[in-house]
Amino acid sequence: MTLKRISRSALSALLALACVLVVAACGSSSSNSSSSTSGTSTSAGSGGGKITSNPKNKSVKLVIGSKNFTEQKVLGDIYAQALQAAGYSVTTQLNLGDEKTALAALKSNQISAYPEYTGTALLSFFGVKTDALPHDPGQAYDEVKTRFAKQGITAEPPTPFTSSNEVALNPGEAKKLGVTKISDLKGKAPKLKLYGTPECRQRLDCLLGLEKVYGLHFKSFTPVDPQLRHTVLEKHQADVSIVFTTDPQNKRDHLVLLKDDKHMFPPYNSTLLVKTATANKAGPDFAKTVDLVNKGLTAPVMQELNGRVDLDKQTPEAVAKEYLKESGYIG
Amino acid sequence: MTAPPLAFLGEFGDAIKLIFHSRESVAGGSQVGGSQFLGLLATHVELSLVAIAAACLIAVPIGLWLGHIGRFQFIAISTSNVGRAVPSLALIAFFVAYVGVGFTNVTMALVLLAIPPILTNAYVGVRQVDPDTVDAARGMGLTELEITRSVELPLAMPLIFGGIRTSMVNVVATATIAPLGGVVTLGDPIINVSTYGEAGRLAAAILVALLAVVTELGLGALQRAVTPAGLKVGSRGSGRRFRFSVPNRRLEASS
Numbered sequence: 001m002t003l004k005r006i007s008r009s010a011l012s013a014l015l016a017l018a019c020v021l022v023v024a025a026c027g028s029s030s031s032n033s034s035s036s037t038s039g040t041s042t043s044a045g046s047g048g049g050k051i052t053s054n055p056k057n058k059s060v061k062l063v064i065g066s067k068n069f070t071e072q073k074v075l076g077d078i079y080a081q082a083l084q085a086a087g088y089s090v091t092t093q094l095n096l097g098d099e100k101t102a103l104a105a106l107k108s109n110q111i112s113a114y115p116e117y118t119g120t121a122l123l124s125f126f127g128v129k130t131d132a133l134p135h136d137p138g139q140a141y142d143e144v145k146t147r148f149a150k151q152g153i154t155a156e157p158p159t160p161f162t163s164s165n166e167v168a169l170n171p172g173e174a175k176k177l178g179v180t181k182i183s184d185l186k187g188k189a190p191k192l193k194l195y196g197t198p199e200c201r202q203r204l205d206c207l208l209g210l211e212k213v214y215g216l217h218f219k220s221f222t223p224v225d226p227q228l229r230h231t232v233l234e235k236h237q238a239d240v241s242i243v244f245t246t247d248p249q250n251k252r253d254h255l256v257l258l259k260d261d262k263h264m265f266p267p268y269n270s271t272l273l274v275k276t277a278t279a280n281k282a283g284p285d286f287a288k289t290v291d292l293v294n295k296g297l298t299a300p301v302m303q304e305l306n307g308r309v310d311l312d313k314q315t316p317e318a319v320a321k322e323y324l325k326e327s328g329y330i331g
Numbered sequence: 332m333t334a335p336p337l338a339f340l341g342e343f344g345d346a347i348k349l350i351f352h353s354r355e356s357v358a359g360g361s362q363v364g365g366s367q368f369l370g371l372l373a374t375h376v377e378l379s380l381v382a383i384a385a386a387c388l389i390a391v392p393i394g395l396w397l398g399h400i401g402r403f404q405f406i407a408i409s410t411s412n413v414g415r416a417v418p419s420l421a422l423i424a425f426f427v428a429y430v431g432v433g434f435t436n437v438t439m440a441l442v443l444l445a446i447p448p449i450l451t452n453a454y455v456g457v458r459q460v461d462p463d464t465v466d467a468a469r470g471m472g473l474t475e476l477e478i479t480r481s482v483e484l485p486l487a488m489p490l491i492f493g494g495i496r497t498s499m500v501n502v503v504a505t506a507t508i509a510p511l512g513g514v515v516t517l518g519d520p521i522i523n524v525s526t527y528g529e530a531g532r533l534a535a536a537i538l539v540a541l542l543a544v545v546t547e548l549g550l551g552a553l554q555r556a557v558t559p560a561g562l563k564v565g566s567r568g569s570g571r572r573f574r575f576s577v578p579n580r581r582l583e584a585s586s
Contacts, residue, residue: 123525129359195432198510199523204360212360223519224432225511228424237431 394453456487
C-alpha cells in the first residue's frame with residue numbers, strides 16, 4: 001500500500017470518528033475517569049507461613065486450569081506458582097472458556113485441577129434451582145464436595161472470599177437515602193433506577209429475588225454489559241447497580257454495598273476441583289499448599305488482585321506472584 | 332410420556348418447541364419462551380426499523396449529493412470500510428457517557444452500522460447514471476435539484492435499495508447485542524444461557540435468522556416495485572443484476 005493511500009484511509013477514519021464525536025456531543029457533557037487502585041497490600045489476614053519445597057514431589061506433573069476471566073486466571077496462577085514452590089512440576093492451561101468446558105477438561109485429564117465457585121457448580125453441574133441453593137457458605141461447600149465425590153472428584157476446602165452479587169450505590173446516594181442494608185430500600189425503590197447484567201432480569205438471585213424476597217419494585221431495570229454496570233453508576237445514570245463482590249471498581253469508586261440481611265444471594269466461594277486419583281498421587285503437600293494460599297484470599301484481597309489486572313493492566317501471572325510474595329508464602 | 336413429535340430434530344426440535352410453548356427458566360423463577368418471545372421479537376423489529384429509517388434519512392441525501400457533485404469518492408467508499416471495522420458494542424459503551432444506555436444509545440450504534448452500505452450504494456448509483464442523460468436533463472432546463480430528484484434518484488434506486496437490504500440484514504443480526512445496552516431484544520436468550528438454556532439460545536438464533544430472511548425478501552419485492560420501468564426492461568434476462576446500458580431514447584421519452 002502506498003503512503004498516499006494510507007494517509008487517505010487514515011483521513012477518512014478520522015472523519016468517521018469526527019462524525020461519531022459530533023453526534024455524541026449532542027447528548028451531554030462528559031468526563032472521563034480512569035484511575036488505578038491504590039497500592040494496597042494483599043497480605044491482610046494471612047500469616048500462614050512459607051511454602052517448603054519437597055524434592056519428592058518433582059515427579060508429579062500437574063496441569064492447573066481456569067476459566068476465561070480475570071479472577072479465574074489469577075487464582076489459577078496462584079495455585080500453579082504455589083504448587084511449583086512446593087516442588088511439583090506444574091504447567092498451566094488458563095483459558096478454558098466456561099464452566100462446562102473446564103469440567104470436561106478436568107474429567108478427560110487434560111487438566112489436573114481448576115477453581116470453581118460453589119454456587120456455579122450447584123446451579124450448572126447439579127441442576128439445583130436458584131431458590132434451593134444453600135445460603136450458608138459451609139453448607140454449600142459440603143453439598144458440592146459430597147456430589148463431586150461420587151464422580152471421583154475432590155473439592156478442596158473453599159476460599160474465604162465469595163464472589164456473589166451485591167446491591168451497590170454511590171456513597172452520596174446511599175447517605176442521602178440513609179441505607180446500609182437491602183431491606184432499607186423498602187419504600188424507596190419505586191423512585192430508584194436499577195441496572196444489572198442482562199441475566200439479572202430473570203434470576204432469583206438477582207432482580208426476581210429483590211422483588212420476591214425483599215418486596216422491592218424499582219422504578220426501572222435496565223440490562224447492561226457487565227463492564228457498564230460500573231460506568232452507569234460513575235455517570236450517575238443508575239441509582240442502584242448490581243455488581244460482583246470482587247469487582248475492583250467497588251473500591252476505586254468507594255461504592256456502598258448493601259448488606260444482604262435476608263441472605264438472598266447464594267454463596268460463590270471458590271473451591272479447587274481435582275480428580276481424587278490425582279490428589280492421592282500428589283500426596284499431602286497438595287492439599288496443604290492449596291489450603292495455605294487460600295487463607296489469604298479474602299474478598300478485599302481478591303478485589304485488589306483483580307484490580308491490578310483489570311485496572312493496572314498487569315498480567316495475572318505477575319499479580320499471582322506478588323500475592324504469594326506479599327503474603328510470605330514464597331521468598 | 333410419549334415421544335414428542337419433534338424428537339427426531341434433536342436440539343432443534345427442543346428449540347422450536349420453546350418458540351411455541353413457554354417453560355420454566357433453567358435457573359428457576361420465571362417463564363421463558365412461547366409468548367414471551369413475541370415481546371422480544373416486537374422490540375427487535377421496532378429497534379431495527381427505527382435504526383434503518385434514521386440511517387436512510389442521513390445516508391441517502393449525502394450519497395446523492397456526493398454522487399451528484401462527483402467528488403469526495405474516498406469518503407463515500409472508505410466510510411464503508413471504516414464503519415464495518417468499528418464494533419457496535421464498542422459504540423454502545425462509547426455512547427453511554429453521552430446518552431446513557433437504552434433505546435437511543437443502541438439505535439445510534441445501529442444507525443452508524445447501517446449508514447456505510449447505503450451511503451456507498453447511493454453514491455455509486457448516482458455516479459453510474461449515464462452522463463448524457465444528465466446533460467440532456469440539464470439542457471432541457473432542469474435545475475440541479477430537479478436533476479437529482481427526477482433523473483438521478485430514480486435511476487440510482489435499485490442500487491440504493493441494494494444498500495438498504497445489506498444494512499437491514501446487518502442491523503437485524505446486530506440488534507442481538509441490544510440487551511447489553513438496555514434494550515431487551517431477541518438477543519436476550521442468546522446472551523443469557525443461564526436463564527434460557529441452550530434451547531433458548533438456539534430458538535432465538537432461529538428467529539433472528541428467519542427475521543433476516545423475511546426482511547430480505549420483503550425489501551427485494553419493494554426494490555422491484557420502485558425500479559423504474561426503463562431499468563426493468565434493460566435488466567430482463569440478466570436476473571437480479573441491474574445494468575445501466577439503457578437506451579437514451581427511452582429515458583427521454585419518459586421524462
